[in-house]
Amino acid sequence: MMQTRYFYSIIIIICSVLSAITEQVDVKSSASRTEKHEMDSIWRECDLTVDELPDYYYFINAQHAHYNLTMESKAACAVKDYALDSGMENEEWELRRIYYSEDACQAYVESKTGNELYILFADSRGALPVYIIMADIRKGSKADIILQDERYSYNSMLEWYSYKDWFDGKGAEWSLNFDIAGYLHDVIYNNGFILAIYDYVDRTGKGKGATWNIDDNYTYIGRNGYIACAYCSNGVQTIRFLVDVWNKTYAVVE
Secondary structure, X not given: OHHHHHHHHHHHHHHHHHHHHHHHHHHHHHHHHHHHHOOHHHOEEOOOOHHHOOOOOOOOOOOOOOOOHHHHHHHHHHHHHHHHHOOOOOOOEEEXXXXXXXXXXXXXXXXXXXXXXXXXXXXOOOOOOEEEXXXXXXXXXXXXXXXXXXXXXXXXXXXXXXXXXXXXXXXXOOXXXXXXXXXXXXXXXXXXXXXXXXXXXXXXXXXXXXEEEEEEEEEEEOOOOOEEEEEEEOOOOEEEEEEEOXXXXXXXXX
16 A cells, blocks of 8 residues: 555656656747747746636626637736736726637637736646737826827737828839728727738838738737737738727737
8 A cells, every 4th residue: 555655646746757858848948939930039928826826707797708718828827927017907807809829829818997908828738828918008198109189098018100201192103902801890999900001011021022910800909099900911911910909009919
């Protein structure tokens, strides 16, 4: 009997060690994916303690959309980790949307007070997620980027570029081909994506001879209407574009 207990104890210890190693490998694997996005320096690791981990009912509409529970839990971990570090630990969050593409998940959450978070997090199995806050929109003017007469403002871990010259008709005179699947949203958003793509192609030289696809079915616009996010494809790669229609700026995640 003692030998049997000893044997099972050894098995449990080995399994625990293997699990820890697997988690470390998963974190490193997730971090390596950031090289593909060329944004490895801005991904941040979720460092919640065991006692701080959110339960399955962290979002006020938990499991409402029947997302994979692991994916929804990773989103909750990223939101709570950021909220604790940014003075929003008392906010109640609603999960509005999750998309999955290119080995990463994109989540949009809103708080009862009207704040919004646009989050990208890596699909790191068995480990806490690494994530990027693409935009953190809040009421008031205390964040870095001002919106609409200081009624709102936002912070972002991304680099933003202006498409205002294209909006004002001052951009270079050449044309791109676009395939836009429907107009579910106000034309201001599709126009913003088109002008952002013009500036992106002009700035980087990527996808100049391609047909760009913007699918409204994979476009998300926050409750306040300032920032829209969409998957835009040039036939070679799919790029996440965020457009700030108020400031005529955009950010990309490649």
